[in-house]
């Protein structure tokens with residue numbers, strides 16, 4: 656079931672990820688146990704792009720947080736490059752639905768924050784920041800402030816910030832969830848090109864079936880809470896992926912298959928909600 660990475664040669668090596676028997680139980684404010692994840696087994700190869708789909712509340716963000724070392728598992732293990740994840744992975748790139756750009760810094764300085772945070776001089780990386788901005792059509796925005804930009808433009812800057820330090824791992828949690836459909840498709844194309852070039856291993860949480868297929872080497876589908884892996888689908892579509900990929904019959908076949916799997920789980924959430 657597991658696919659192999661079909662990306663072109665890369666400039667830097669991604670790191671493999673492995674999750675075994677992973678589970679997570681939260682305590683609710685009232686003290687009740689909330690089982691968010693259960694028995695997750697997942698192996699992600701170096702340089703693979705894996706999309707994670709699942710109904711709301713099934714534990715996708717929790718899984719991502721554990722992989723990134725921002726939260727801990729209740730049971731099981733997560734490892735990166737063969738080493739257990741025990742602390743936040745400082746070299747990883749992360750991106751969320753909220754772009755978290757700092758409004759009092761220019762776009763270029765927001766991107767260079769990756770180096771400032773690590774106590775490094777920013778001057779040697781200015782060219783790289785500008786190159787990345789140019790790659791996403793934002794060279795004109797280097798000296799502008801995030802508050803002057805649209806949501807799509809801000810997310811383009813956030814992509815540059817996530818990639819500028821050439822991270823071996825990229826964790827993306829619904830980064831385009833708040834954008835209109837066309838902007839989202841354009842950003843998908845740009846992200847596909849950037850991540851193929853960077854060689855990073857990518858874990859991409861999304862509710863968007865189309866973008867999960869468009870971007871992923873694999874699409875992993877999770878069950879309703881507690882989240883388990885119910886399908887792991889290799890996406891065998893040509894690379895590099897451009898907009899024409901969406902016109903292929905195989906693209907439609909993958910999205911239809913995933914929609915069916917998800918519809919079943921979303922219904923399970925609705926039934927559970929009606930009972931409680």
Ligand SMILES: Nc1ncnc2c1ncn2[C@@H]1O[C@H](COP(=O)(O)OP(=O)(O)OP(=O)(O)O)[C@@H](O)[C@H]1O
Pocket residue numbers: 681682683684689690691709710711712713714715716717718880
């Ligand atoms: N800190 C916490 N304390 C208690 N429960 C939590 C906590 N964080 C998450 N949960 C619960 O764990 C479950 C999984 O949450 P999570 O945010 O990982 O789901 P998700 O699949 O990312 O959801 P969505 O798609 O809506 O963003 C949910 O039921 C959520 O309410």
